[in-house]
Amino acid sequence: MPPSTYLTPRLADLSVSERPQERLESLGAQSLSDTELIAMILRSGSKGRNVLSVASEILRAGGSLNGLLNWSDAEFRNIKGIGKVKAxxxxxxxxxxxxVRDRSPSKEPILDSPDLVFQHMQTHSDSLQVEKFWTLSLNRKNRLLRRTEVSSGTASNSLVHPREVFREAIRQGASAVICVHNHPSGDPAPSAADIKVTRQLRESAKIIGIDLLDHVICGSQQHDPRQQGYYSFQEAGLL
Known part of the structure; x- marks a missing residue:
């Protein structure tokens, strides 16, 4: 393709010091920008656009590398130059x-109060458009062993069964669990279905021998009449 019809400079037309692979080889991965790191994963651009341009658009659309953590296959493929394989x-x-982030020992908090549970889950529940349900498996000191996404529902509900809730906790040898789900509306007040499933989980926990410490519903402070942003069944005296 003649250079005049190329929308961005080809990597071959860039100086060696501007090419991600050469910079990686000579200076190390820590020297690469976020855009260059994404470019190294993609390896090639698209018709009329070099790989740095495509990587830059991904980063701009996501806002940051952290912003890409919740992206779906469809969101990546909305970027021109990203097909099925690259997505x-x-x-x-x-x-x-x-x-790596979730299993790092330094990231395993002690969750012994509903506000700490809410703080821990905010990065996972904020801005979700559907309900998700998680089990937090804890050791005897209430330190998190594993967070497991049990179900992902529609915009209005998330179906969950006790066996799915406790399966990973049993596998982890957990002493206790805390259940968490989000309300996309932002209002954490429990529905009749939430109360019913909590009762089912409470009874199942007694049979299995793993303590159900709490069931926390995550919402947002601006949509919570109490301005807490969450609802705790334990605090409400329902556990």
């Missing part, structure tokens, strides 16, 4: 980053 490559890298 799956990006999703794979993001999932690796999530797992």
């Amino acid at each position: 799956l490559q990006l999703l794979t890298i993001i999932e690796i980053c999530r797992r």
Whole structure:
């Protein structure tokens, strides 16, 4: 393709010091910008656009690398130059980053109050358009062993069964669990269904022998009449 019809300079037309791979080889990964790191994953651009331009658009649309952690396959493919294979490559890298972050010992908090649970879950529940339900498996000191997404529902509800809630807790040898789900509306007040499922989980916990410490509903402070942003069944005396 003649240079005059190329919308952005080809990597071959850039100086060696501006090419991500050469910079990586000579200076190390820590020297690369966020855009260059994404470019190294993509490896190539699209018709009329070099890989740095495509990577820059992804980062601009996501706002930051952290902003990309909740992106879906469809959101990546909305970027011109990102097809099925590249979208799956990006999703794979993001999932690796999530797992490293979630399993890092330094990131395992002690969750012994509903406000700490809410703070811990905010990054996972904020801005979600559907309900999700998580099990937080804890050791005897209430330190988090594992956070497991049990279900992802529609914009109005998330179906959950006790066996799914406690399965990972049993596998982890947990002493206790805290259940968490979000309300996309932002109002954390429990519905009749929330109360019913909490009662079911309470009875199942007694049979299994794993303490159900709390069920926390995450919302937002601006939509919560109490301005807490969350609802705790334990605080409400319903556990």
